[in-house]
Amino acid sequence: MKSALQFLGHWLLSLVALLSLTVFSFAQLADNSASPAPAKLRALILSGDGSHDWRTTTPFLKQLLLDSGRFEVRVSESPAGMTAKTLAGFDLVVDDYAGPRLGGEAEKALEGFVGAGKGLVVTHGGLASFSAQTGSPGFAKLTKATYSASPAVPQFHLFKLKTGHPEHPVMQGISANPRTGDRPRLGIKLSAEAMALASTEEDEPLLFASNSGKGRVFCTALGDELGAMQEKIFITTFLRGAEWAASGKVTLPSEMGMPTPDKNGARVLVIAGGHDHEAAFYGLFQGYKDIGWVPVSDSKLAFQEDIRLKYDVLVFYDFTRDLDEKSKKNLRDFVESGKGVVVLHHGILDAQKWPWWYEEVVGGLYRLERQGTIPNSTVKFGEEHLITPAGDHPITAGISPFHVTDETYKGLYISPNVKPLLFTDNPTSDRTVAWIGPCATSKVVYIQLGHDHSPFRHPSYRALVHNSILWCAGKLK
Ligand SMILES: [Zn+2]
Known part of the structure; x- marks a missing residue:
């Protein structure tokens, strides 16, 4: 009945989400068949507010994480109430929340969580919280990045990413300078402690990573909306970034995209x-x-x-x-x-x-x-x-x-x-x-x-x- 219940859930979602999720539910993004599967990493997605379309992006990101076979996932749509106790059972927080500042206790809980050795992934939507005027200074400290006051907003376009640090675990094996279609968030300034894993031709950081205390932080300025999130390079770097942030290691393949049915599926x-x-x-x-x-x-x-x-x-x-x-x-x-x-x-x-x-x-x-x-x-x-x-x-x-x-x-x-x-x-x-x-x-x-x-x-x-x-x-x- 698992698949039946899964489908009942899907039918209750919006049409767009329905289409994406039913396609994704047969994803076998990771081929770990050769060795016994490692224990699943526990991820919490923060969502539920802001100008970004979290109602479609969060379920999509959740399904990506689940279908990778590496994660168990929960979603919080009211992260302002988050405490150190809320985060205690998790290995990873995925910040897809683009609303007002979370407030002292929640921000402190997140800083403590990462500092103690856990992982944080900040999405394109989540990066909205980094604006220089309204952003949390704690977040700037966590991600080693700030977001300029009036960033340029590009049109959706096709472009090449300039790979930096191909030796970083997230980027290893990913073909150099991959192409994608997106409306990336621009105007991000990195401090010296952050690594730009991929940038625009003009050296605006698009994917970046850093260590924070004993923990790890991965940020992606890619994935403006569901269409851009179908891109292979978005899916691959988001999932590998999540795995790296949560565990310090990457086992997921270097190319993951829209899934296809198993080769030995019934014809x-x-x-x-x-x-x-x-x-x-x-x-x-x-x-x-x-x-x-x-x-x-x-x-x-x-x-x-x-x-x-x-x-x-x-x-x-x-x-x-x-x-x-x-x-x-x-x-x-x-x-x-x-x-x-x-x-x-x-x-x-x-x-x-x-x-x-x-x-x-x-x-x-x-x-x-x-x-x-x-x-x-x-x-x-x-x-x-x-x-x-x-x-x-x-x-x-x-x-x-x-x-x-x-x-x-x-x-x-x-x-x-x-x-x-x-x-x-x-x-x-x-x-x-x-x-x-x-x-x-x-x-x-x-x-x-x-x-x-x-x-x-x-x-x-x-x-x-x-x-x-x-x-x-x-x-x-
Ligand atoms: Zn009939």
Whole structure:
């Protein structure tokens, strides 16, 4: 249920945050597979005020830290109340707070924290607190930097960073003079004790580091807003800076960017078309590192070639009345080669004249027409379901009974050889609403639910689809 809960959280966030976070939740930014993972560093992000858009930047930074695999993260949106006790359990403070001065006790607590050997990272937003007029003298002391009274504010532009100190742990292995797009904070003056790790062509410091007492401080003037925060050099230096500040060492790789799914993720082809559906459907496949890039095709195109070597699982969310002989052969070859098939919702209408498909593979069919004395199946929109797992199966492991509003189907042909996965209490539906198909060669799952956003955003439905794909791909034990 972890991934389901994670997704519930994501749905509650703004659209921008949603997109970034779902993409980032499958990040495996650090490859520590060779050695046992070191203990996680505990980070506290200060946020919650000021002219910078902390409502989007803080969740993004939090997700970056989490996805690096190196950090546990908490966020404080009222850092003014911070005391030495608040900070006691942490290794790192990330200052993304751009509001008024925190006040004596909080500032003293932070100085004491760093001085005692812990780490501080100050973000582009957090650097706002360094203004010469309103900034805290303690912060200037901590970061060995001040911020001029009326700094020049550049337009967003592409530029090269001039690398200084390539031997510094944060910069080691990072290619020299990387390019980025940003609206960096300018007008920062460093004292002699601070190291400029990267600057503009005009030697304005952009990344800088210093020691403070026994602790370490890393500051970044990059990352003006979410767009600039997608840049590889921002992500790499922020995370490595955070690791260095927190621990004095850097183990994270020298190039980290927008994550990609794991190379060995399930290879899924979605068959859509022939039936209208909400674009939100495709969100079901986002946010998992164990599912690769997911292409979408229709049945006419998809099976014109042998797809056995290309995909592990086909997901049917289409309405295909019939297939030509070539398509039938390629689909049959795929199924007989021991691959996976997941059929969702109206995919049960497919191939009405191909008994092999609905009797032996899927084990079900929505009867569009009366068959002798058997009436056609029926559909009803907007019905309430109480869904209950039918027994123990890896696909439903961890899924409790759940309540969802969805379209119901009743009077389907259902093979006596299916293994039920889910039941509903709704009388306008057949009782079994998900099952393992009778297919002897491939793993096959049908889930009746899935008409619109109501199930698409339900964490249990998302988990069911995710688990079904993994199980059909042989990746869920
Ligand atoms: Zn529907």
